[in-house]
Amino acid sequence: MANNTKNIILSFFSNFSKLFNIGLRKKRFEIVSTSDSLYASNTSRSTFFAIIFTLFGSCHLVTGFIEYYTAKGQVEIDFFIAFGILFLIGLLCFRQFLWFVFGKQELTIQNGQLTLQKKGTFFVKPHYYLVENITNVRQGINEEHLTELEKIQLNISLNRKVLFIQIFGQVLFDYNGKKIKIFNDLKQEERIQLIQEINKRK
Template sequence: MSIKNIGLNLQYQYSRIFTFGLNRKKFVCSPKNNGLFALNSSRNTFIALGFTLFSCGLFFSGITEGFVNGNKITTEFIIVFFIIHPIVATIGLRQFLWLINGRQELRIENGEMTLTKKGTFLTKTQTFKLKDVQNIRNEIQESSISTYDKTLRNIALNRKLLFSHIIGEIIFDYKGKKVKLFNELTENQKVELITEINNLKEKPTHNNS
């Protein structure tokens, strides 16, 4: 092995530190009654968990600064500690709950695909006509990318987890938009889900809905 490859491998092994988190992986793909139910748990890392949990502490920053430390209560103080900080803390709590308890559910029935997020608050259900769901595909095949690109993906994972729920390892096009679903699937799981969705799309009852 060349020095360059050794260096790249060391960088890749180091980048894996950024992907360590709670192991709560769960995947379900269950065809039933000309429909489909699939479930995928949220992904997390210890870094993302720590950051979002820390941000939840901003709920109490106003009390700490105003009453414990004896800071003078001014208009600016109220805006920062009782408006801005609670908003940031709410966003952090929403993300923290998703990281430890979130899951995305996919249902296909009566020619419609529904994506629902559960385990946190302020989520929105998405509904799609199955006949208009196009080009269902694997976002990227890990085996087809270089060690360098894998390293960059590992390092970028925490940023993605801090600001979004769904990393999106499966993608489809819908009326000019790209929709992502599910996280941390094996290659076999991706193939299984994509195959099941395509099989339902090919059924006449769904194509004519």
């Protein structure tokens, strides 16, 4: 009886913790496989809290200009220091905001090379990997094997990290001693399919 009550309580808090991770509903995963190439894409992970937070943070891009013209140019050196810091914060927030709303990561394998490219925001560049040097392609955290308490801890952790991290790594691989993360929010069968398609080309 006590264990049953405990499980009900943990299940309730596990579902409740998911509320903080609710975000935009977008098409999450696409994969196209041919005999000589592979293309896969996955949209960004976001929460409504993160979207609103970065949207308001983006306002720092213009607050300095408003203050400058309000003061009619009568400002001192500390204004420009504060303006520079706030402008940088606003720029970073705007970058994340664009990622949350429009962002996606694309994976392409062609001619023995795997390319990872983020799209939908700025300050991004493609990363290239030789397929023959890719090892240990595997799943990231598998939520199906977690206890209810571990799921609660994971949801809380994701809600905190989503503000700063763009790719959580539902699929991982090793490359020259480094762990490379791919994609967000994949279903179990989608992870397995992507892993199989990458391994087929090694």
